[in-house]
Amino acid sequence: MYFYLYFFNYIFKAKTRQRLLFIAVVGLFISSFSLVVLQGIMGGLQNGLINRSKIVLGVGEYRLDTVTDKNKYKKILSELDHNKVTYSKEYEIELMGNNGNRISPVILHGVDFKHFTPNFLKDKDTSGVIIGSDLASSLNAHFDAKINFISPAHIDYFIRAVPRQVSEKITDFYVSELSEVDSVHAWTRLTLVQNLIKERLLNRIVFYNKADLEKVKKIAHGFFDISFYTWEDKNKSLVWALNLETNVMLFLFIGMSFLVAICITSGFMIFFDKIKTDLISYWVLGKSQKSIYKMSYVFTHIVSFIFCMMGLCFGLLFLYLLQQNNLNFMPDLFVERNIPVHIDGLKVLISFAIPYLIAVVFSYFSFASFRKDTGDFIRVIRSVG
Secondary structure, three states: OHHHHHHHHHHHOOOOOOHHHHHHHHHHHHHHHHHHHHHHHHHHHHHHHHHHHHHHHOOEEEEOOOOOOHHHHHHHHHHHHHOOOOOEEEEEEEEEEEEOOEEEEEEEEEEOOOOOOOHHHOOOOOOOEEEEHHHHHHOOOOOOOEEEEEEEEEEEEOOOEEEEEEEEEEEEEEOOOOHHHHOOEEEEEHHHHHHHHOOOOOOEEEEOOHHHHHHHHHHHHOOOOOEEEEHHHHOHHHHHHHHHHHHHHHHHHHHHHHHHHHHHHHHHHHHHHHHHHHHHHHHHOOOOHHHHHHHHHHHHHHHHHHHHHHHHHHHHHHHHHHHHHOOOOOOOOOOOOOOOOOOOHHHHHHHHHHHHHHHHHHHHHHHHHHHHHHOOHHHHHHHHO
């Protein structure tokens, strides 16, 4: 213990302070602090985007495109009810929306509001059609405007082939702050869509509760003609892009940590060179050369561990204060007015492990060089003499 306290004082005391090594350990502190703050804020921003999308599109769904037997519907729904799973019955169809001389692609969701109304539509007027804000802008549609929904996939034959269409008034709008949702999606009652296709069918069962996913997966195994998809399965490109964004930022910060490693190598080389006579005095007092080398190397681990842990703790404290205060200082054009925070155990481990491992590896190079140069303590004493 006295060995380590002595060399801590040697580094940080005013007269003997090792400035380069002091800069290196401060760099470790900043590296760990920056990594945990970066991951916490980026995780919060990405998590906010994903959660807004899941609120609308659900955390998972059954695709029932191949199911046409009504008895099969009953079996699936009965199994879900038996397992107390919350779900929404839908028929989703891609068609064209027309308002005057404006036309735009629409993904229309026919929802069985009598059975279940998703939370994001509970305060909306579901008697007509609810459309995304950007879609309303594309169609130049206002409240109570009548929209024609035309389905080229469903044809009626009179004198010639005519695409089927239905009309419905806009009774409400929805703003998710996600362009991929607000620009194409609309919601209405299930019976309107079924009247358009002239069949009493469902093609989606949507799940909004993440806790139900394990039950839902087990149930899906019992029905060979239904497909189960999670939100991540349906949005693989977005998940990949978000992971790439995180990995690139981590790579850049890891690259910056290697600059700290240069200071660590140089700092410890100078430090060991200055304390070699002190180490020899321990040997003269009876400490073995092997144990002195071992304690010296352990000392580099202790220094690295303490400052990486300090950076991590201060980073987590900063994120906690940021989350608790909810300061709204972002401009109005941003969806997130305050900086969101989302951190988990893996991110905390990465924030500590990366700077610590870099420090351990490069401090070992310094120690190995010192050990090679000193060699036998007797030879060093003779050279001094």
